[in-house]
Amino acid sequence: MSELRKELKYLPSHEWARVEEDGTVTIGITDHAQEALGDVVYVETPEVGSAVNVGEEAGVVESVKAASDIFSPVSGEVIAVNEQLEDAPETVNESPYDDGWFFKVRPTDLSELDDALDVDGYQALLEDEE
Incomplete structure (x- = not known):
């Protein structure tokens, strides 16, 4: 059974969004999504300063099985990316x-x-x- 968290919002495409105290939104993929993908080997994130639009592609996650688009649950400006994923994409798993x-x-x-x-x-x- 995949882990779910009550404080998050979820997209049918398996992204999650967490509203932070400062009003910003942190975005990732769900436990279910990483399990379905298998071992994540590459993550492409949008550039800091770029604009993303709700429901539009904002990045890509690749695994040993497949590549999947990452969709943004909100429109706005990208203010940070998880640089750790560049060298350690398995952190998603x-x-x-x-x-x-x-x-x-x-x-x-x-x-x-x-x-x-x-x-x-x-x-x-x-x-x-299922």
Whole structure:
């Protein structure tokens, strides 16, 4: 069973978003996604200072099995990327919600996350996929 966290918002495409105390949003892929991908060997993140748009591709994660696009759950400016993933992409497998985050955004409209799934909605989605 994949680990889920109540404080996160989830996308049907298996990204998670965490609203931080300063109003920024940290984004990564779910435990379920990293399990399905297998060993992550490469992560491409957007550039700091670039703009991302809700629902649009913002990066790529590659594993020994497949490559998958990473979609942004909010629009805004990328203010940080997880540089640790450049040398240690396996961190996504080891710690998808903590050390394995992908990028952080200063959102232009935080209400875009209202369309994302809560933990119960994401759990139901996973059960439907089985």
